[in-house]
Structure formats: C-alpha cells, structure tokens
Amino acid sequence: MRLAGQFISKRKKLWKENLSKAHKKTENYAPEPPSSTLQIEGRRIVELKLLGEGLWCSVCQIYLLINNTVKESIRGLASVLLVRCHQCGKLKEVPTSKISNETYYDVNCKMALGTYTSGDESVFTATMSMNYYFFLKKVLVLQVP
Helix, strand or coil: CEECCEECCHHHHHHHHHHHHHHHHHHCCCCCCCCCCCCCCCCCCCCHHHHHHHCEECCCCEECCHHHEEEEEEECCEEEEEEECCCCCCEEEEECCCEECCCEEHHHHHHHHHHHHCCCHHHHHHHCCHHHHHHHHHHHHHHCC
C-alpha cells in the first residue's frame, strides 16, 4: 500500500487514518457544562454569615458557587450543602445553620422551643422528633429557677 508516495503496511495506514480522525474530533470538541449539579429550589432558613464563610475553597482561596451544589441533606429546617469548587473540584460541606452541642442545629432547637412554649404539644410532636423533645425537656428543667 502507498500513502503520500511511500510504501506502508495496511496496519500503519489504518493507524494514521484513525489518528487523523481523532485529531479532527478533538478540534471540534466543546465541553458541556457538568450535569451533575443539583437544581436547588424552594425556601430555606439560612444564616447568611455562616453560609458566606462556608462558601470558600480553602485549597484555591476562591469563593464557591452555590450553583455547583452536588447534594443537599435536609435536617429539619437546616440543610447541609455539598458544593464542588469550580477550579480544583474539591467537595465541601456547607451548613446553613449553626450546630449547638455538636448534635442539634440551632434553627431546629429554636423552632422546637417556640412550638413547645406555645403550649400546643400536638404541633410540637408532629413537627419534631423525640430527640428534640427530650433535649428541650432537659434544657427547660435546667433553666427553671
């Protein structure tokens, strides 16, 4: 077989044709935006200062984009967002509420305390888990003079 006036094997000719096809494909390649981002919809109760401090990549020293959220874990009224850095690709967990006692989110405790002190325990038990109920019982007992 001949290619460009030279004798070559069929195997080498096929290899060169495949190589030229591959180069043509990469020239026309335009990467698509990642489809792995999560569409966040609805309303959230958010502590803005905490969210602003959390949306910071410690590796690249740049701000993270909330549009790059990969996963959201909803925990009562609080959420934990898993955000990917658009520069280095590192994942970071960003909470939307402070955590007290290393267990309970402040927004959930405040909501539980508000519903409990309103006197309507049916609303309280319908909206909160028993963990918050026992937690508040302990807190209220400690604060009574």
